[in-house]
Amino acid sequence: MREKSYTADLCVVGGGLAGVCGAITAARRGLKVVLIQDRPVLGGNASSEVRLWALGATSHMGNNNRWAREGGVIDEILVENLYRNREGNPVIFDTVLLDKVTAEPNITLLLNTAVSSLEMHDPESIRSVRGFCSQNATWVEVAAPLFCDASGDGIVGDLAGAIHRMGAEKREEFGEKFAPSVEYGSLMGHSLFFYSKDTGKPVKFIRPSYALKDITKIPRYRNFKKDEHGCQLWWIEYGGRLDTVHDSEEIKWELWRIVYGVWDYIKNSGSFPGAETMTLEWVGMIPGKRESRRFEGDTMLIQQDIVEQRGHYDAVSYGGWAIDLHPADGIYSNKPGCDQWHAKGIYPIPYRCMYSRNIRNLFLAGRLISVSHVACGSSRVMVTCAHNAQAVGLAAVMCSAKQVLPRALSEPQSVQDLQQELLKDGQYIPGIALQDPDDLAHQGRLETSSSLRLAELPTDGPMLQLTDSYAMLLPVGPGPMPTITLELAAQEATQLRCELRTSAKNGNFTPDVTSGEQVLDLEPTSRIARSSVEAEATQGTPQYQLYTEPNGSMHIDHDPGSQRTPTRSVALDFDVTLPEACYVFVCLMKNPSVFVRCSKTRLTGVLALAAQANERVAHEPVQKPERDIGVDTFEFWIPKRWPEGHDLAMRIDPPIDAFSPENVRNGVNRPVTSPNAWVAEIRDPDPSLTLTWDRPKTIRKIVLSFDTDADHPLESVLMGHPQAVIPTCVRRYRILDALGKTVYETRHNHQTRNLIHLDPPVTTDVLRVELVAPDQHIPAALFEIRCYE
Numbered sequence: 110m111r112e113k114s115y116t117a118d119l120c121v122v123g124g125g126l127a128g129v130c131g132a133i134t135a136a137r138r139g140l141k142v143v144l145i146q147d148r149p150v151l152g153g154n155a156s157s158e159v160r161l162w163a164l165g166a167t168s169h170m171g172n173n174n175r176w177a178r179e180g181g182v183i184d185e186i187l188v189e190n191l192y193r194n195r196e197g198n199p200v201i202f203d204t205v206l207l208d209k210v211t212a213e214p215n216i217t218l219l220l221n222t223a224v225s226s227l228e229m230h231d232p233e234s235i236r237s238v239r240g241f242c243s244q245n246a247t248w249v250e251v252a253a254p255l256f257c258d259a260s261g262d263g264i265v266g267d268l269a270g271a272i273h274r275m276g277a278e279k280r281e282e283f284g285e286k287f288a289p290s291v292e293y294g295s296l297m298g299h300s301l302f303f304y305s306k307d308t309g310k311p312v313k314f315i316r317p318s319y320a321l322k323d324i325t326k327i328p329r330y331r332n333f334k335k336d337e338h339g340c341q342l343w344w345i346e347y348g349g350r351l352d353t354v355h356d357s358e359e360i361k362w363e364l365w366r367i368v369y370g371v372w373d374y375i376k377n378s379g380s381f382p383g384a385e386t387m388t389l390e391w392v393g394m395i396p397g398k399r400e401s402r403r404f405e406g407d408t409m410l411i412q413q414d415i416v417e418q419r420g421h422y423d424a425v426s427y428g429g430w431a432i433d434l435h436p437a438d439g440i441y442s443n444k445p446g447c448d449q450w451h452a453k454g455i456y457p458i459p460y461r462c463m464y465s466r467n468i469r470n471l472f473l474a475g476r477l478i479s480v481s482h483v484a485c486g487s488s489r490v491m492v493t494c495a496h497n498a499q500a501v502g503l504a505a506v507m508c509s510a511k512q513v514l515p516r517a518l519s520e521p522q523s524v525q526d527l528q529q530e531l532l533k534d535g536q537y538i539p540g541i542a543l544q545d546p547d548d549l550a551h552q553g554r555l556e557t558s559s560s561l562r563l564a565e566l567p568t569d570g571p572m573l574q575l576t577d578s579y580a581m582l583l584p585v586g587p588g589p590m591p592t593i594t595l596e597l598a599a600q601e602a603t604q605l606r607c608e609l610r611t612s613a614k615n616g617n618f619t620p621d622v623t624s625g626e627q628v629l630d631l632e633p634t635s636r637i638a639r640s641s642v643e644a645e646a647t648q649g650t651p652q653y654q655l656y657t658e659p660n661g662s663m664h665i666d667h668d669p670g671s672q673r674t675p676t677r678s679v680a681l682d683f684d685v686t687l688p689e690a691c692y693v694f695v696c697l698m699k700n701p702s703v704f705v706r707c708s709k710t711r712l713t714g715v716l717a718l719a720a721q722a723n724e725r726v727a728h729e730p731v732q733k734p735e736r737d738i739g740v741d742t743f744e745f746w747i748p749k750r751w752p753e754g755h756d757l758a759m760r761i762d763p764p765i766d767a768f769s770p771e772n773v774r775n776g777v778n779r780p781v782t783s784p785n786a787w788v789a790e791i792r793d794p795d796p797s798l799t800l801t802w803d804r805p806k807t808i809r810k811i812v813l814s815f816d817t818d819a820d821h822p823l824e825s826v827l828m829g830h831p832q833a834v835i836p837t838c839v840r841r842y843r844i845l846d847a848l849g850k851t852v853y854e855t856r857h858n859h860q861t862r863n864l865i866h867l868d869p870p871v872t873t874d875v876l877r878v879e880l881v882a883p884d885q886h887i888p889a890a891l892f893e894i895r896c897y898e
Contacts, residue, residue, distance in 0.1 A: 125153025166429025294437020
C-alpha cells in the first residue's frame, strides 16, 4: 500500500454538512484544513447516497420560528442550491457541496478515506489520525494541533478515549420529563429511502428472495402510497434496539428487506391502481443515521434548555427543530413514527457543547455534540449541525491565532470575541448584535432616496375566505397601537372576532398573549366571489366567478370584466399601548362567512399567517400534550409558501415607521423584534442609500446583506421550489464613489450576503448603493452595509 502524510492547522473528520461548513469557515479565515470523508461524495445524510432534505430551525415552515433559517456558510449553500437546483435533484446538491469545498485553496479534501486509528500526543491530546482509501490503496496520516470530529458516529473521539454516552438518560438525571421509557426505547434507528417513477408503460417487478414477504408485519402498512417516495417515507426506520454503530450493516440489510417488500406490496398486491406502470428508480445503498455516540463537553444541552429557551453566556448558534424522538422499534412499532414537540421559539446552543471535556484538542460537530438524548431529538438535524460547526470552524481559527486549546475560548471575554467574529461571517446568534468598531459605516452619515412608512397595503389582491383564522404580523411600537382598516365582505349577517396578540417573550413569534379584542357586526355583502383566489391574484381576472347572493342563491358570471367583489372598510382600534418595539398579530378569527381583501404587495419584515397545522411537523393546529412531558401548549400560526400567502390589504394610521436606514448598521440582519432592514418606498423609481464621511476613506471591502426570506427552509432535495431566486432578493445593484464612478455592479445577485473586495481599493468620502426593486410589488430592501479599510 502507498503511504501519504499531511500536516494541517485543523483536521476535520466527516464530510457531512457539519464537516463541510466547519472546514469552509476555518479555511476562509486562513487555516490549512484537511477534510476527511469516508464516502465518495460530501453531504452525509443530505447527499445523493441518502437523500434526506436538509432542515433546521425553520422546520418546513411548520412551527412558530419566523425568519429562523440559519446564516453563514450553510445559508450560502442552501441559497446557491436553490439557484442551481430548485427542482431538488440530490445529485446536483452533491455538485454544489463539492464546488464550495474545492473552491477553497486552503482545504485538502480526502474522499473515500475512512479513519481507523490515531496516535496520541499524550493521554489528553491527539497527534495524528490514520485512514485508508480503498479507491487508491493508500494509507494516509494527518497530523494537526486541532481536530474536529464531525463523523456522526464519533470515530475520532471514540479512538481517543473521549467521554461519551449512547442511549437515553433516565428521567431523574436531568429532570427531563420527555425522557423515553424502556418500552419506547433509548435509541433512534436508521432510515433508508427509495425513489420511484411512472414510466407510462407496464413494468414488472419480481421480488428478490430477501425481501419482506408479509407486509402486515409493518403495523402501518396501510399508510403507504404509490406516489410517496424518498424522505417522505422517513418512517421506514429500523435499528433502535441494536448498536447503531457496530450493527449498522445488519440494520441496513433489514431496511433493504423492508424497502423491497414495500415495493412488492405496491407493485403486486393489486391495492394500488396505476402502479403497474411504475418502477423503482433508486434505492439507498447506505442508511441515514439519526443517533449513536454523543460526546460530553463542559456542559450538556437538555430538554429544559430547548423548551424554556434558556440563555447561555457562550451561545454561538441556535436550534429550532422540534424535540423529535422515534420509537426504537421503528417501522415495526405500533406507535406513531415520531413523537415531536415544539418550543415556542428558537433556543441558543452554547460553545461548551462543542469540544470534548477530556480530550483537550478535540472539537465536536454534528449530531454527536454534548446533548442529552432528548435534546438530541432537536439538535441532530443537519442545518442546525452545520450552523454549530461554523462556530467550531471559527473557534479553531481563534485557537490557532492565540495558540490555545478549545476550552480556553469558553472564558467570557474570548467567547464575546468569538461571537462577534461569527456575526461578521453572517452567523445569527439570538440576542446578540454585531458591534464592530472597524466598520466605517458607523462613522458616516446615512441618507436614502426614500424610506417606507407603512400606511397601506393596496387592495389589489384576491379575496380570502376565513376558513381558518388569519393574522398579519406587523412591527409596531413602542406607543399606541395604530388603527388598522381592512376591506371585508360577508355572505350573511355575522360577527367577526378580531384579536390583537403579542408574544410573551419578545422576539418569539408565538401569539400567546391577547392584548385586545374587538367583535365586528357584519351585514351581508351583495356579491361574494367564490372562485379561484389565486387566479385573481396571479392570472388577472378569471374567466368566470361563482357568486352568492344575500338570499343564498348562486349564479355563475361568465364575464365579470371589471367586476370586483364589493367590500366595506372596517376599522380595528384596539386601544392598546405597547411598552416596547415588537411584532403584533392582528388576528381575524375563523369565520367561513367572511372574506377579506388581500394585497399583491410583499414587504420585508411583514408576513401573513394562518392558524393551521403543517402535517409534516404537527398533527393539529394546537400543540397540546395529553400528559406532563415538560412542553408547552400553544397554537401554530404559520405562513403559506410562495406564490400563496398574500398579505391582507389594509390601511394603517398612523403609519408604521420601522424601516429606517439606521437598521442597516444596527448589527442584526433579520427580523426579530423589528424588521432590522431599510426598505424603500414601493413607488421609489431609483432606490439608493448613501454613506458620507467628513474626510475620504480608503475602502477595500464592503459587505451587503439582502432579503432571501429567512422564513423559507429551502429544502435541499425532493421538494421543488417555484423560483430559483427568492422574490424579495435584490438582484441588481451598483456602488458608486463620490465622483459617480461605478466601483462595483452586479445584475445577477441571488445570495443573502455579498462580500465585495475592491481591488484596487477606492478612496472616497461618499459611497452610494443604487438598488433595483425586485418586482413592481416588492420594494428594495437591505439588511446590512459594512465598509472596511
